[in-house]
Amino acid sequence: MALIAHRLGYTYGRNTGFAVEAVRDIDLEVAPGMLVLVAGTTGSGKSTLLRLLAGLLEPGAGSVSVDGVAPSAREARGAVSIVFQNPESQFFAETVLADVAFGPRNLGAGDPDSEAAQALAAVGLDPQAFGDRSPFTLSGGEARRVAIAGALAMRAPYLLLDEPTAGLDAAGRRDVVAAIVREREQAGCVVVTHDPEEFLAHADYVLVLAGGTSVFAGPVASVYERANEYLAAGVRLPELVRTQLLARARGADLPRMELDPTAAAGALVRSAREVSR
């Protein structure tokens, strides 16, 4: 049971004079309960990879399978849910509840409104307070969470999110991260992000793309040991990691990277005390 990409490749405009190879030789395995981060610079192939994993593009090379079948196959309908960049620009219904219920209704859910209400609650929005509102009157953070609720309501075992926190203020980002971390208990999540730091403490695996290929892939903890590879991909090293690396270079005794800010602060203080002794 997993969402598996094997030597995945895709070229836009294949067999034309305008062919652009977007993704090449990508291997990835996402099991239920995992949170995978996909990072990389603009144009590195992150969004194309997500579309391939969702079955919205047919692989030009390699394969994608979701629990053993192709994601575009009829049997896989509803198995992978995807949230695109700026998903709030796809609202169409008169009320928030009706918009969130769109997916479950299409999948033939018994009680789509109930599924929608649960999804709204899962992203921290009170269905009673928000359900009857027009989706066009929401703030940026609320709209993004409603759009994510639209994907959660489908109860897919795999959830793919493209830049879910882009353009949000600090509070909106915090709420969205919390909603995704909660959902991760139900589904395998793949998050494409420019800024992996906000998900780092919760993630299991990091894939960094550059020019359509994988330049870094490994458990989150390996970012600490392979920081140079990570930097070579042109991705900014998370401040939490950078701080600990700098402290270690200056003599701090930090045997392992702490991904949670509180734990990192504790480790740094302990190390400072030992040095002062």
Added chain:
Amino acid sequence: MRLTGGFGQYVPVSSPVHLMDARAKMGLVALFTAGIFLVDDHVGLVVMALAVGVAVQVSRVPWRIALRGIKALTIILAFTLLAHALRWNPATVTLVRIGPLGVDGPGLLEGIFFATRIMLLVVGTSLLTLTTTPVQLTDGLEYVMRPLRVVRFPAGEVAMMLTIALRFIPTTAQEAEKIMTAQAARGARFDEGGPLRRAKAFVPVLVPLFVNLFRRAEELAVAMESRCYRGGEGRTRLNVAVMRPSDWAALVLGGALVIVIGIVL
């Protein structure tokens, strides 16, 4: 369903046709359109087909793209062919006969003639937009419409409207495709059921598409105003288009071809 990269969209390659002044190309298209309707025999049509073939080849626009417009006219072409080829109780020798309906040689040739004329018209005229950027096209249009200022025709404003409209065709198509993909990912199906169900399935695409279009239009208007746009009066150009001798030569050649086809042949 792919909506981007559609019929008539500019193809960014370098060719002598791309380098021609937009006004010269517009003039040639006007001459070509007149010529294609002056043609009344198969010899003239072959000459026009050769002219279109040479133009496409010189333009370096891939044939697949140059011929794309024909696909959209399949029904019209089929209707044209059948309307001319099918005869009720034909008196002449028939090639195919089903009951009182028959297809005879002259009718079929006539159908092929008119269908070919439509195809040539589409391919020939689409070369204008395939080889000219929207900005060059509207600059050329503004120049052509300039004499109408005498009767207070807002040539600059109309040209700006055309520029914006043409600029946003691919953007809108991409936006529509993006929304369709997003709604499809939420289980929407656009290719199932009867015509009414299919039409209703597009509501989740059309509503956000129009909301986004109006929002973008408002943002664009504010952005233009904040950059002091006050209409076309007194505006200057960064790149002033100049008709070169080769542009004039192409126009003269095109005119000569039309005269030969329309009058001599």
